[in-house]
Amino acid sequence: MAKNFTTIAILSGLVLVMVIVTNLLGVRLFDRIAINLCIALVLVLGLQVFMGNSGILSFAHIGFMGVGAYTTAVLTIPIQMKGMSLPDLYPIIAGIELSPYVAILLGGLVAAAVAAVVSYPLMRLSDAAAVITSFALLVVLHTVMTHWSEVTNGPRTLFGLPRATDLNLAAGAAIVAIVAAVAFKESRTGLLLRSSRDDEVAAGAMGAHIARLRWQAFILGALFAGIGGAMWGHFITSFSPKAFFLKETFVILGMLVIGGANTVTGAVFGAIIVTVTFESLRALEAGINQANIFSEQVVGLTEIVLALAMIAVLVLRPGGLFATHEIGALLGRRARKKEDG
Amino acid sequence: MSFFLQFMIDVLSLGGAYALMALGLVIVYGILRLVNFAYGELIMVAGYTMYLTSGSGLPWLVMAAVAVLMAVVAGVATDYIAFRPVRAKSVTAVLITSFAFSTLLQNAALLFISPRPRNVPLPEIFSETVQFAGVITPARNLITIAAAVVMLVLFSWLMRRTVLGIAMRAAATNFTMARMLGVPANLIISSAFAISGLLAGVVSMLWIGRIGAVVPGIGLEPLLIAFIATVIGGMRSLQGAVLGGFLLAFMDTTLNFTLPQDLLKFRDAFTFSLVILILLWRPQGLIKGPASGQRT
Numbered sequence: 014m015a016k017n018f019t020t021i022a023i024l025s026g027l028v029l030v031m032v033i034v035t036n037l038l039g040v041r042l043f044d045r046i047a048i049n050l051c052i053a054l055v056l057v058l059g060l061q062v063f064m065g066n067s068g069i070l071s072f073a074h075i076g077f078m079g080v081g082a083y084t085t086a087v088l089t090i091p092i093q094m095k096g097m098s099l100p101d102l103y104p105i106i107a108g109i110e111l112s113p114y115v116a117i118l119l120g121g122l123v124a125a126a127v128a129a130v131v132s133y134p135l136m137r138l139s140d141a142a143a144v145i146t147s148f149a150l151l152v153v154l155h156t157v158m159t160h161w162s163e164v165t166n167g168p169r170t171l172f173g174l175p176r177a178t179d180l181n182l183a184a185g186a187a188i189v190a191i192v193a194a195v196a197f198k199e200s201r202t203g204l205l206l207r208s209s210r211d212d213e214v215a216a217g218a219m220g221a222h223i224a225r226l227r228w229q230a231f232i233l234g235a236l237f238a239g240i241g242g243a244m245w246g247h248f249i250t251s252f253s254p255k256a257f258f259l260k261e262t263f264v265i266l267g268m269l270v271i272g273g274a275n276t277v278t279g280a281v282f283g284a285i286i287v288t289v290t291f292e293s294l295r296a297l298e299a300g301i302n303q304a305n306i307f308s309e310q311v312v313g314l315t316e317i318v319l320a321l322a323m324i325a326v327l328v329l330r331p332g333g334l335f336a337t338h339e340i341g342a343l344l345g346r347r348a349r350k351k352e353d354g
Numbered sequence: 355m356s357f358f359l360q361f362m363i364d365v366l367s368l369g370g371a372y373a374l375m376a377l378g379l380v381i382v383y384g385i386l387r388l389v390n391f392a393y394g395e396l397i398m399v400a401g402y403t404m405y406l407t408s409g410s411g412l413p414w415l416v417m418a419a420v421a422v423l424m425a426v427v428a429g430v431a432t433d434y435i436a437f438r439p440v441r442a443k444s445v446t447a448v449l450i451t452s453f454a455f456s457t458l459l460q461n462a463a464l465l466f467i468s469p470r471p472r473n474v475p476l477p478e479i480f481s482e483t484v485q486f487a488g489v490i491t492p493a494r495n496l497i498t499i500a501a502a503v504v505m506l507v508l509f510s511w512l513m514r515r516t517v518l519g520i521a522m523r524a525a526a527t528n529f530t531m532a533r534m535l536g537v538p539a540n541l542i543i544s545s546a547f548a549i550s551g552l553l554a555g556v557v558s559m560l561w562i563g564r565i566g567a568v569v570p571g572i573g574l575e576p577l578l579i580a581f582i583a584t585v586i587g588g589m590r591s592l593q594g595a596v597l598g599g600f601l602l603a604f605m606d607t608t609l610n611f612t613l614p615q616d617l618l619k620f621r622d623a624f625t626f627s628l629v630i631l632i633l634l635w636r637p638q639g640l641i642k643g644p645a646s647g648q649r650t
Contacts, residue, residue, distance in 0.1 A: 070446050134634045141389050141589060142637055144449055145581050149626040152578060156623040259574070263457050270450050312469055313461030320458035327447045327454075328439040 019341030021195050024281045025188045028054070032184045044180060050288045051183035052245045054281060057268045058190040059237025061280040063230045064269065066203050068210030069139065071231070072262055073132075073147045074238050076154030079257030080127050081120035081239030082246035083158065083165050086174050088116040089247070094173040101163045113177035117243040124239025129232050136227040139213060151262065158254040165254060172251035178244045186244060190237055194277045195339070202229055260316070264291070267319050271326045273333025278340040283333065290322070291315055356488040364607045365600070367495035370502025371560050373599030375576045376583035377509065378553035380595040381546050383584065384526040386441070388448045390547075392432050392456035393580060394573020396554035397561060400425040401568030402463060404559075405472040414477045422555030428459075429551025433544050441543075456573070463570040471567040480563045494563045505556055506596065509549075513592065518545055526590070578622075582629045588639030597641060 028051065035047045060074045088111045090098055095107055111119070135146050159168045197203045206226040209216035217223055246252060264287065272283020294315040301311050326333060338346075382390050403421040410417070436455035440447045482493045513519035524532040525542045533539050554576075561576060562568060579602065587598025605628065609621050617624075632639075 064446075068446070070449055135630065138633060138637055140445055141383070141387065142585070142633055144389065145585055146630055146633055148578075148581065149629050153623045153626045156620060156626075160619045263453065266450060266453070274446070311465060313464035316457050316461040317465065320454040320461070323454040324436065324439075324451050324458075327443075327451050331440060331443040331447050 016339065016341035016345045017195055017199055019344060020278060020339040021192055021341075023340050023344075024191045024278065027281065027285070028184050028187050028191070032180055035180060046288065046292050048178060048180055048183045048248055049292075050284065051180070051187040052178075052241050052248065053265070053268065053284045053288055054187040055183075055190045055237055055241035055244070056265050057272075057280045057284045058187075058194045058277065059234040059241060060265055060269050061234075061274060061277060062194055062197055062237065063227075063234035065274045065276065065280070066198060066206040066210060066230050067227045069147075069227065070144045070266075071147045071234070072144070072266075073150040073154065074234065075257050075262045075265060076151045077124040077128055077235040077238035078242030078245070078261070079154060079158050079254065080124040080235075081117075081242030082252065082257070083171075084123040084239070085113065085116040085120040085243035085246050086171055087164055088119060089113050089175055089177075090173040091175070098171055098173040099164070099166055103163060113175055113247050114182075117177075117240060117247065120243030120246075121236045121240035124242070125232050125236040128235030129228070132231045132235075133224070133228050136224040136231065151258070155254060155258050158257065168254060170251050170253045174246050174250045176247060176250050178248035183244060183248070186240060191277065191281065193233075193237075194280070197230070197233060198277060202226055206230055263316070264319065267323050270323055270333055273335035275332060275337060276335040276339050279333045279335035282335065287319065290318070294318055359487060359489045360491065361607065361611070363489065363491050363495055363499070365604050367498040367502075368607060369600035369603030370498050370506075371557060371599075372579050372583050372603050373596040374502055374505055374553050374557045374560075375580040376587065376595035376599045377506075377592060378550040378557065379577075379580040380584045380587075380589065380592060381522075381553075382550050384590055384592065385522060385529065385543060385546050386437070386448075388437065388441075388445065389452070389581075390432060390437075390550070391449065391452040391577070392436060392459065393550065393554060394575075394577030395456050395459040396425045396428050396432070396551050396573070397558040397576050398459065398463060398568065398570065398573045399428040400555045400558035401474060401562050401572055402467060402472070404474045404562065405467075405568055408473075408475045414475060417475065418559050421558065422552060425555030425558060426548050426551035429547040429549075429554065430544055433547040437543070437547075438540070460570045460573070467570075469570060471569045473567050474562050476563060476566060494560075497563070498560045501556060501560060505553065509553075509592075512549075518542075522546060582625060585629050585639060586632050588641040591639070591641040594639055594641035598639070601640075 031047055031050070035043050056074070056078060060071065063069070063071055063074075087099070087102070087106060088109055090110075092108060092110050095102060099107075131150065135143065135150070138146055158165050161167075165171060198207070205216065205221045208219075209221055209223045209226060213223065242257070268283040268287040269280055270283070271287060272281065273279025298311050298314050330336065378396075379390060379393050382388065400421040403424040404417055407417045407420055432452065432455060436451040437448060440451050479497070480494045483490055484493050484496060513523060521532065521537045522542055522545065524535075525537055525539070529539070532542075557576060562572075565572075579599075583598035583602045584595050585598070586601055587596070588594030602625070605625060606621070609624060610618070613621065613624075
């Protein structure tokens, strides 16, 4: 038990230190990066809850982020703005204007509800079939977001969300997500689910209802994704469906894989490492573009580096940086070794 | 009658292209049980080769041959970079490395060529129309049907009559057993990737023939189509992939004719939902493949 508390303490401590340092520095750019990182943490932890415990790769996660973002958008865009940003919105919901904080929660709940409805049958599938159906689910969600103009303004940019996400809110959510992810992993459901990950047949034979266990994890993951998406919406304040597709899926997946999908520690460290690398590369890209070294704009450099890093990590350390043990357990073991020796 | 003929030509030409796409994906999956997410980028590679060689003044057929060759090279490269180092580890690892390799190629095209569409040279005949039996149809539809028939015949000859094909089918049925009987694993897998690249190259010519330009994201749609077609037909069966391709083309064309305009934009959502339903009903797809052996 103690090692779980150590893990939670260390990981949340990291987030707190980051908040304090950012506040002390007071640089706006760092503020933005820190908020992005906290939102990424919520998203990656959501993916970890499902993928890490069930061992099944899911591409649909970012789709639920989109569901959360659009839900909160519809509920919070000020009524006088709605005529402009969502001209075709159904009259019944056009008059609603909620506080962003309530709407963020609702965004998560709607994403979880959508996940609960569509995913139950999919959880029976394993291996490649499961991956392909989750990919199909992402495409379905993306197609719906791109074309349901009444609610999402179609493929065009949706604007007018009030800016509500600040560093404290994002960091708070990240810490809650850390605690929830560890708690779920150690819960009865999490334990059973992990046993099905390690040996599906044996777990099934012992009486684990694998489809239902996966379903529960999937819903929890979608809840995280919805909340993360909604917070991101209130941070960025305008977005289009393009923001919730393969590119973002790749980034979130990269974070989880580099850190190690099976552990919460891995998800947290992966998110931190990738965000820091990404932001520095993006700054480099912007620098190159500003200096006009090349005749055309440099784009895609960051993704290339991330792709190479992912391949390298998987070749050298297939389980990611933290493959099996949480940081609390690792430190605990080292301390015990010292005592013995 | 002429409507029926028109409908059949549409289905067959679309289905031919879809079937080739699906075959390219399933030949790798059959042996390795691994999905190649970088498959769509092979199509992109062939397209950009066409664009890069377009200034050379070579005849179109030579350029097309070079492009197909580049797709084959890219296919084998996928094996060496994304598959071979992690093949024996976890399924998830390979899925992710192939996804990473796909992103790598796409962004390389973004970085080194351009995010904007680039025109690809096409022979005159691709833009002409043909009229027969009261039906007017673009010549490229008939070319697609012919190319698909030739490729399918060639492919089934290769798989049934040659040593390589028989070894590949043996490896797909029971990889360990085939290895024990002296089938060289790496060679078989590389050949599967090379054939996959060849199919992708041919598909690329046909696919770009419809659009006339190439963009970094061009591979996504063929990849999705190949996914759906293989899932419908059966992930492990080559016949299943062809069947799935034609079935998907039939569904697409039918939906095109029957769905009202404002629902048509959701067509992809409809087809993908259908895929999910089929997988629930028959997780193996319509045609079951050979009995499954152990993965490498």
